[in-house]
Amino acid sequence: MAEEETGKINKFDCILASARKLIEQEGFSNFTMDKLANNAGVAKGTIYLYFKDKNDVLENVLKSGFQTMFSRMADKVEKKETPEEKIKTLIYENLLYIGENKYFFKTVFLDEMHVVFLKKTSQESYNLRRKKYAVFISEIIIKGIDEGIFKNVLDPLKTGFYLISLIKTNAIYNFRNNHAEFNEDLIKLESAEIFDIFIDGIKN
Amino acid sequence: MAEEETGKINKFDCILASARKLIEQEGFSNFTMDKLANNAGVAKGTIYLYFKDKNDVLENVLKSGFQTMFSRMADKVEKKETPEEKIKTLIYENLLYIGENKYFFKTVFLDEMHVVFLKKTSQESYNLRRKKYAVFISEIIIKGIDEGIFKNVLDPLKTGFYLISLIKTNAIYNFRNNHAEFNEDLIKLESAEIFDIFIDGIKN
DNA sequence: TATTATAATGACTTTATAGTCATAAGTCAA
DNA sequence: TTGACTTATGACTATAAAGTCATTATAATA
Numbered sequence: 001m002a003e004e005e006t007g008k009i010n011k012f013d014c015i016l017a018s019a020r021k022l023i024e025q026e027g028f029s030n031f032t033m034d035k036l037a038n039n040a041g042v043a044k045g046t047i048y049l050y051f052k053d054k055n056d057v058l059e060n061v062l063k064s065g066f067q068t069m070f071s072r073m074a075d076k077v078e079k080k081e082t083p084e085e086k087i088k089t090l091i092y093e094n095l096l097y098i099g100e101n102k103y104f105f106k107t108v109f110l111d112e113m114h115v116v117f118l119k120k121t122s123q124e125s126y127n128l129r130r131k132k133y134a135v136f137i138s139e140i141i142i143k144g145i146d147e148g149i150f151k152n153v154l155d156p157l158k159t160g161f162y163l164i165s166l167i168k169t170n171a172i173y174n175f176r177n178n179h180a181e182f183n184e185d186l187i188k189l190e191s192a193e194i195f196d197i198f199i200d201g202i203k204n
Numbered sequence: 205m206a207e208e209e210t211g212k213i214n215k216f217d218c219i220l221a222s223a224r225k226l227i228e229q230e231g232f233s234n235f236t237m238d239k240l241a242n243n244a245g246v247a248k249g250t251i252y253l254y255f256k257d258k259n260d261v262l263e264n265v266l267k268s269g270f271q272t273m274f275s276r277m278a279d280k281v282e283k284k285e286t287p288e289e290k291i292k293t294l295i296y297e298n299l300l301y302i303g304e305n306k307y308f309f310k311t312v313f314l315d316e317m318h319v320v321f322l323k324k325t326s327q328e329s330y331n332l333r334r335k336k337y338a339v340f341i342s343e344i345i346i347k348g349i350d351e352g353i354f355k356n357v358l359d360p361l362k363t364g365f366y367l368i369s370l371i372k373t374n375a376i377y378n379f380r381n382n383h384a385e386f387n388e389d390l391i392k393l394e395s396a397e398i399f400d401i402f403i404d405g406i407k408n
Numbered sequence: 409t410a411t412t413a414t415a416a417t418g419a420c421t422t423t424a425t426a427g428t429c430a431t432a433a434g435t436c437a438a
Numbered sequence: 439t440t441g442a443c444t445t446a447t448g449a450c451t452a453t454a455a456a457g458t459c460a461t462t463a464t465a466a467t468a
Binding site: 437 | 439440441442443444445446447448449450451452453454455456457458459460461462463464465466467468
């Protein structure tokens with residue numbers, strides 16, 4: 001706790017923030033340790049006091065970018081009663097979070113593909129995070145199937161991935177078409193659109 | 205025409221085939237010109253007689269991988285009458301092509317993301333190809349909306365991208381879960397699954 | 409203030425790989 | 439067979455960027 005006030009932790013955060021900013025601005029392929037040192041206002045060697053290597057920097061940037069998303073979304077979703085309401089909320093919260101972290105996700109989704117630059121182990125943890133999300137959705141789907149609302153032929157996990165891909169595709173579409181202003185009204189509209197397609201697609 | 209028989213053309217194809225094989229086996233990030241030369245059984249300098257640079261090799265590998273897909277799919281789709289039948293055929297043909305070029309798409313989809321390694325101009329042509337596909341789908345959607353079958357609130361182009369992402373997600377899911385055997389029965393099942401979700405999602 | 413411990417520096421080393429080019433081998437018309 | 443032209447070679451150069459480490463600056467302690 002006290003540690004959080006030390007220079008060490010602050011410098012870690014400071015370098016991490018610089019890294020994220022750089023990556024948002026120039027993409028993963030143009031991100032170098034020299035640029036990071038320069039941008040963070042430290043010497044290159046200093047970075048290696050706080051991070052193991054470049055992969056460690058990238059992994060932390062990604063982790064921090066996705067960190068709160070899942071828990072925040074899960075909180076809201078769990079408050080809802082029906083599978084349908086849960087899915088509606090999930091889509092909305094997800095798009096909201098993407099909108100709030102517009103520049104981060106724009107790079108992660110468009111400038112693709114961070115993943116390439118990660119070591120195998122880091123890639124796996126990235127995929128695991130994705131899968132965890134799909135599993136979360138699959139549980140909602142299963143509940144809906146049990147209640148007889150959703151088609152019982154669905155593969156719940158795969159259906160979870162389908163929903164994630166719809167959300168991502170929506171975000172990419174809007175990034176590309178410069179609907180840069182992610183105001184709440186737009187997000188309501190967009191999430192309703194995805195919801196209407198997805199829910200009719202899986203309902204009995 | 206006569207040229208097609210010359211060594212020049214053959215060597216171009218031979219290098220290209222080696223490049224594709226290497227990329228399928230080891231992914232884009234491990235692909236080097238030295239390996240290519242070695243694998244194709246030519247000296248490195250020779251590659252540069254047939255390709256401008258590494259980007260040119262990658263671009264050609266990608267182009268050749270996607271080449272016939274679109275035209276073959278479009279041919280089959282155009283023979284169908286109703287928007288629903290067109291969409292059903294489109295999904296099936298797309299999955300079939302992916303199955304036939306399993307190793308290629310496995311790398312392109314999973315080992316992600318080739319795109320990073322391309323120059324801006326090549327990335328654009330990749331995105332254009334994607335968009336062309338989405339436009340093709342959007343025309344079917346528009347027809348369906350006009351006929352009153354599909355929801356008239358749909359953004360046809362975005363909906364096209366949605367369908368593409370569902371197909372891609374399905375393929376990735378099956379690659380990951382090692383349903384490596386892409387036999388026609390599996391493809392029929394998988395494409396029917398996507399169709400059922402998508403069509404119910406967009407129907408009135 | 410002197411001494412020790414910790415943090416920071418950046419010039420340097422290392423490595424990987426794209427692309428080059430002088431040289432050699434092969435082909436073919438006269 | 440020869441000489442001109444085409445094709446192929448691979449050792450070499452250039453470059454970018456990751457990661458190191460001897461040195462220096464700063465802070466903590468006695």
